[in-house]
Amino acid sequence: MKLLTEYQSRVSSNEFINKINKSSSNYLLGLFDRCGYLLEDNIVFTDALDMEACDTSYSLSRYKWKSSPNNDDEWIFMLSRQGFLVDLAIAYHLTADERYLAKWKELIFSFIKQEGTASDLNQLCWRPLDSGLRLSNWIKSLVYLPQDGFSEAEWLALQEAISYHLYYQRETFVSKYLLSNWGVLALCGVAMYQILADDVCEDDVLWQILSDQWELQFTNQGTHWEQSPMYQHEVMMQFANVLQCAEVLNQPLPFDLRKKLTLASTSSYYQVDQDDCLLALNDSDAVDCSYIYDFYRGLGLLQDKKNEDWNQSAILIGEYYFNRTKKEEIISYSTLFCDQKAGLAVLKNEKWYLTCFNGLHGSSHGQASAGSITLNYKGQNVLIDSGRYSYMECVERMRLNSEEAHNVPSLKEQPGTIISGSWSYQQLTNPVAMMVKSFEEGYFIETSWQTKQHDTKEMALVTRRILLFEDFEMLLVMDSCESSRKDELRNYFHVDSDFRLEQLDSQFIQANSNSQQVGFWNLSPVTIQEAIHSPVYNQLAKHPVIMSSTASGDSLLNVMVVSMNQAVTIEEVMVKQNNEENPFHDCFGIRCIQDNSCKEVYLTVRDIISKDKLLVTEDEKYFYGRLVVFNDGQMLRIQ
Incomplete structure (x- = not known):
């Protein structure tokens, strides 16, 4: 790596190090905490990019490199990636404390000596994605x-071990990896080496594979196909490391990686809340990703904050970018985001963070999450996703993958996604449509999907419509189902564990946290039950879930109102067809009153094929349409 010294001189100086030492960041606090464990011959995996986290400390000398203290092979895989070497190196760089360098040498040379080449006896250490990440680290x-901190023999041993990794990563690459995060994690370390060795032009095949991987794995709006925000960042960070190496050394790349990463960073903006906490969608954890997003900001890929607000990753960004990027102008990203190919719709502004998912489940990292929503209001999680907990075949993972563990409508007799194993499905939903739009008082999201039973071939169409009224601080979630048979519509709303729930009547629940009061009004009677969620891999916690059930004919409907304003009163209202005396049951009406303002929402669950299509309210307001809102008597047709 003949350009390594030049790279070092461009990314760091004594003055830059002193600036970082004077600053405090949660990233560095976490890093030095992990290094403290390492110096005591223990290890924890608590970095936001640790795919299979473990906050329980275990002895390194006892378990390295092929055994697991918790019967989970993922712990071995985490150890094999050797991200702890980056922690130790940064700690040494900032402090010049020789203990960190000594521990770095001890661990890397121990691995090289004991498991330095792949064999049938150490396959757990040499999965291609793990060895690829190890090379990157x-x-x-x-x-x-x-x-000059290494002896000649040590430096030679390192170069030989790196050369073996370069050979191994190429030899073990198979075409299947083109569509997998595995392939990117396996090869980006090779790309980084080529840049530092000034050999970019010597391997067209490698760069073509990396380009093909990006085109295959990301939608044209920058969302990774595996539908897991965590794995999107695993892939993006590897590509970002490659971009950083190339730009610092002024090495042109065969494809426009900056443009691609900028697009993906825009999609990623909608995959965290306002505090950069990750959306725990599918196989992801609800972890603080501030330093990851600050890294994107530092490289100029994401421009949503001023530079004084993104100091988490100064040491990773380096001096080369630090002064350049802070001059970038701030971009005001749209409140609404909708990637129909990925099945992700998001509403994000200063107060609200609302997500809705309805995508294809080709990836094994998907869960039974068709139609699933999450909600954060003013920095407080209200509706949460249940997470993943483990990759082992266990009851907890099966439960957390199921429809019951997500904020979804579910049909009892015609379920959508059926989980058959930790990595497999018995059947999947078929996403039909997704759209978002804004109107004067708020926003509207609609998504629909089809369920088809693998045995009977019976089908049902489920549609979820969401109205968010900013002026009333209120959310309406309306679920309807058209089916060829009678069924039971079940709804689940998983409430953050910070809330204490009190059922005031059969339809209304009040939830109280230290900072907020939230009201839940449901069309059908509700119950409160206890459920589990996993905020981080290897961790479980309890939370309340609000459940309801609706059973009737071939048309099912449920409506949940989530109100952040306790001054709002809610009541159901009757609708009739024009010139008819009896209520029209295919149209639902609700009236919401706050102070002197009134909103009425009317949803017609299916097209009218008999008698008048003109509908009339209790107070003789006429309307037509699938979804209509009256705001203080003024009609707005949403659909």
């Missing part, structure tokens, strides 16, 4: 270490 950590 070796190269990243060497950026922070002086070459």
Whole structure:
């Protein structure tokens, strides 16, 4: 790596290090905490990018490199990636404390000596994605270490071990990896090495594979196909490391990686809340990703904050970017985002963070989450996703993957996604449509999907419509189903564990946290039950879930109102067809009153094929349409 010294000189100086030492960031606090464990011969995996986290400390010397203290092979895989070497290298770079360098050497040379080449006896150490990440972490950590800190024999041993990894990553790559995060994680370390070795032009095949991987794995709006925000960042961060190496050394790349990463960073903006906490969609954890997003900001890929607000990743960004990027103008990203190919719709502004998912489940990282929503209001989680907990075949993972663990409508006799194993499905839903739009008082999201039973071939169409009224601080979630048979519509709303729930009557629940009061009004009677969720891999917690059930004919409807304003009163209202005396049951009406203002919402669950299509309210307001809102008597047709 003949350009390594030049790279080091461009990303860091003594003055820059002193600035970082004077600043405090949660990223560095976490890093030095992990290093403290390492110096005591223990290890934890608590970085936001640790795919299979473990906050319980275990002895390194006892379990390295092929055994697991918790019967989960993922712990071995985490150890094999050796991200801890980057922690130790940065700690040494900032403090010049020789203990960190000594521990770095001890661990890497222990691995090289004991498991330095792949064999049938150490397959757990040599999965291609793990060895690829290991190579990346070796190269990243060497950026922070002086070459004169190694003896000639040590440096030679390192170069030989790196050369073996370069050979192994190429030899083990198979075409299946083109569509998998595995393939990106396996090869980006090779790309980083080529840039630092000034050999970019020597391997057209590698760069073509990396380009093909991006085109295959990302939608044209920048969302990763595996539908997991966590795995999107695993892939993006590897590509971002490649971009950083190339730009610092002024090495042109065969494709416009900056443009691609900028697009993906825009999609990623909608995959965290206002505090950069990750959306725990599908196989993801609800972790603080501030330093990851600050890294994107530092590279100029994401421009949503001023530079004084993104100091988490200064040491990772480096001096080369730090002064350049802070001059970038702030971009005001749209409140609404909808990637129909990925099945992701998001509403994000200063107060609200609302997500809705309805995508294809080709990836094994998907869960039974068709139609699932999450809600954060003023920095407080209200409706949560239940997470993943484990990759082992266990009751908890099966439960958390199921429809019951998500904020979804579910048909008892005609379920959508059926989970058959930790990584497999018995059947999947078929996404039909997704759209978002704004209107004067708020926003509207609609998504629909089809369920088809693998045995009977019976089908049903489920549609979820969401109205958010900003002026009333209120959310309406309306679920309807058209089916060829009678069924039971079940609804689940998983409430954050910070809330204490009190059922005031059969339809109304009040939820109280230390900072908020939220009212839940449901069309059908509701019950409160206890459920589990996993905020982070390997961790379980309890929370309340609001459940309801609606059973009738071939048309089913449920409506949930989530009100952040306790001054709002809610009541159901009757609708008739023009010139008819009896209520029209295919149209639902609700009246919401706040102070002197009134909103009425009317949803017609299916097209009218008999008698008048003109409908009339209790107070003789006439309307027509699938979804109509009256705001203080003024009609707005949403659909």
